[in-house]
Amino acid sequence: MIVFGGSGQGDLDRTFADGEVIFREGDESREMYIVREGTVAIVKRIGQEEIVLARRGRGEFFGEMSLLESLPRIGTARAEGKVRLLVLHAGGFLQMIRRDPAFAFEMLQRLSGRFRQLNEQMAEFLSSLDEADPARQKLAALLEVGPSTKPGGP
DSSP states (O other): OOOOOOOSSSOEEEEEOTTOEEEOTTOOOOOEEEEEEEEEEEEEEETTEEEEEEEEOTTOEEOHHHHHHOOOOSSEEEEEEEEEEEEEOHHHHHHHHHHOHHHHHHHHHHHHHHHHHHHHHHHHHHHHSOTTOHHHHHHHHHHHHOSOOOTTOO
């Protein structure tokens, strides 16, 4: 669990009521959040259906992708019950990493765990599909190649 007191760089505690939206898919906001109390659902709309991508509870973080990559939000974050969050801006995040390298290491461990879990879930899903299934072939090809890089990137 990440224990974090804040950096004092414009970071603030925010409280959200049950069902309240913290950010929406496509938003350009760049904050990261650490859950101090409650649970947050990260959801994505696919067609007419809303899929829960993740749930984050006390001591967990979310929103880090937009903070780190300066890209729009890929999902909507919504409070499940009363939620208290620490809102962390880029300056405060950098200051915290400098002040407490263990914080950065714990974040990296959690991100690695998320990637590992996702890879295991994708492998399990792939193994459940027939080898001739075009969806299996497409997903396998995507996994082998990986995501495309940004122009000018590695």
